[in-house]
Amino acid sequence: MPMILDWGACVLRQAIENLGNRTLEGVWRIGYATRFFLAILLHSGTAFRRFGLTIREMYFSGVLSLIIILVSGLFVGMVLGLQGYETLQTYGSEEALGILVALSLVRELGPVVAALLFASRAGSAITAEIGLMKATEQLSAMEMMAVDPIARVVAPRFWAGVISMPLLAALFSATGIFGGYLVGVQLIGVDEGSFWSQMRSAVDFEQDILNGVIKSVVFGVAITAIALYEGYDAPPTAEGVSGATTRTVVASSLAVLALDFVLTAFMFRGLN
Amino acid sequence: MNKTILDLWVGLFVIAGIAALLFLALKVGSMNTVNTTDSYEVVARFENIGGLKSRAPVKSAGVVVGRVADIRFDNEAYEAAVTIRLDKRYAFPKDTTATIMTSGLLGEQYIGLEAGGDSQKLKDKDRILITQDAVVLENLIGQFLYGKAQEGAPQ
Numbered sequence: 008m009p010m011i012l013d014w015g016a017c018v019l020r021q022a023i024e025n026l027g028n029r030t031l032e033g034v035w036r037i038g039y040a041t042r043f044f045l046a047i048l049l050h051s052g053t054a055f056r057r058f059g060l061t062i063r064e065m066y067f068s069g070v071l072s073l074i075i076i077l078v079s080g081l082f083v084g085m086v087l088g089l090q091g092y093e094t095l096q097t098y099g100s101e102e103a104l105g106i107l108v109a110l111s112l113v114r115e116l117g118p119v120v121a122a123l124l125f126a127s128r129a130g131s132a133i134t135a136e137i138g139l140m141k142a143t144e145q146l147s148a149m150e151m152m153a154v155d156p157i158a159r160v161v162a163p164r165f166w167a168g169v170i171s172m173p174l175l176a177a178l179f180s181a182t183g184i185f186g187g188y189l190v191g192v193q194l195i196g197v198d199e200g201s202f203w204s205q206m207r208s209a210v211d212f213e214q215d216i217l218n219g220v221i222k223s224v225v226f227g228v229a230i231t232a233i234a235l236y237e238g239y240d241a242p243p244t245a246e247g248v249s250g251a252t253t254r255t256v257v258a259s260s261l262a263v264l265a266l267d268f269v270l271t272a273f274m275f276r277g278l279n
Numbered sequence: 280m281n282k283t284i285l286d287l288w289v290g291l292f293v294i295a296g297i298a299a300l301l302f303l304a305l306k307v308g309s310m311n312t313v314n315t316t317d318s319y320e321v322v323a324r325f326e327n328i329g330g331l332k333s334r335a336p337v338k339s340a341g342v343v344v345g346r347v348a349d350i351r352f353d354n355e356a357y358e359a360a361v362t363i364r365l366d367k368r369y370a371f372p373k374d375t376t377a378t379i380m381t382s383g384l385l386g387e388q389y390i391g392l393e394a395g396g397d398s399q400k401l402k403d404k405d406r407i408l409i410t411q412d413a414v415v416l417e418n419l420i421g422q423f424l425y426g427k428a429q430e431g432a433p434q
Contacts, residue, residue, distance in 0.1 A: 069289070177296055207306075220300070
């Protein structure tokens with residue numbers, strides 16, 4: 008009997024110790040991430056003084072994401088056109104299709120889906136690259152040469168992501184609206200004039216488009232910061248880098264969705 | 280610093296992104312908010328505004344001439360004070376009637392302005408004196424039922 012009690016106490020102690028360890032680890036990581044983020048902001052002078060570095064990174068995270076963003080935007084818009092038409096025609100208001108497609112893309116789907124695609128296309132690449140640079144000791148080599156890796160490697164990638172994200176979201180929304188137009192007007196035959204004019208009267212520049220742009224900038228900051236941090240913090244092994252890449256995609260997708268809720272609650276609360 | 284093919288692609292990307300933003304701003308959206316500089320405000324008081332909301336259109340003869348800027352409850356008169364922001368280009372006589380109307384059967388509510396015959400025009404911070412409340416469907420049905428019951432009652 009005392010043996011079993013002893014064993015039980017031991018398991019309990021282990022569990023409590025584990026919990027404490029994990030909590031401590033979490034707090035430690037949050038603190039480190041904050042310091043890392045501030046370091047990026049402090050060293051971003053280089054990213055603008057040597058803008059060539061940032062442009063190079065914009066090619067990798069922005070230009071190379073174009074295909075996936077444009078194709079998905081087109082298809083999302085086409086699906087919205089089909090589904091929206093199905094629902095709206097039961098109320099006899101097919102002309103409102105333009106409003107439905109434009110508002111859902113500009114307010115929500117454009118920034119959010121573009122951000123999710125950006126996280127899995129560019130965020131994972133950033134993490135893998137920086138993690139591998141760390142594993143092959145390129146970052147330490149830079150420090151040996153008195154080159155700050157945060158200024159030379161991390162900050163340009165950060166600003167490239169922050170600049171690319173709103174552009175990608177705008178392209179996503181624009182191709183999506185074009186896709187909705189293709190399906191709604193060209194395929195189904197909704198009146199073209201009322202499609203555009205109803206859209207124009209319902210979509211407000213400040214309330215809808217500007218808020219969408221603000222959202223995508225926030226998502227860009229969140230995704231690139233998480234991707235860079237996970238890469239910089241990755242254990243310098245093959246396993247560590249692969250784990251960090253997975254964590255980037257999971258964490259930044261969750262961050263995008265959670266931030267989207269918070270931002271939407273702020274932006275569209277008292278609206279109509 | 281050399282120009283590279285990379286710069287070209289990034290340039291194209293940025294131009295396409297800005298073009299998409301412009302497309303959204305000009306073709307998809309519009310500046311619904313009337314500029315404060317070329318507009319004037321008048322106040323109309325209603326006993327019941329129904330479902331009227333801030334930013335709802337103000338129309339005259341079906342043309343949008345302004346927007347509802349603000350709605351507040353006047354605790355002294357127990358009325359709704361609706362501030363209307365009108366475009367400077369349009370001037371209305373002092374005895375203009377403001378009516379709360381509904382576009383379509385279930386559509387949004389808006390304020391309709393009907394010009395009167397006064398030679399003096401409404402100025403900034405003026406008050407529209409003649410107003411007509413929103414039609415509340417429940418009251419309408421109630422009146423109808425009451426009328427029906429009266430008809431059926433023995434004299």
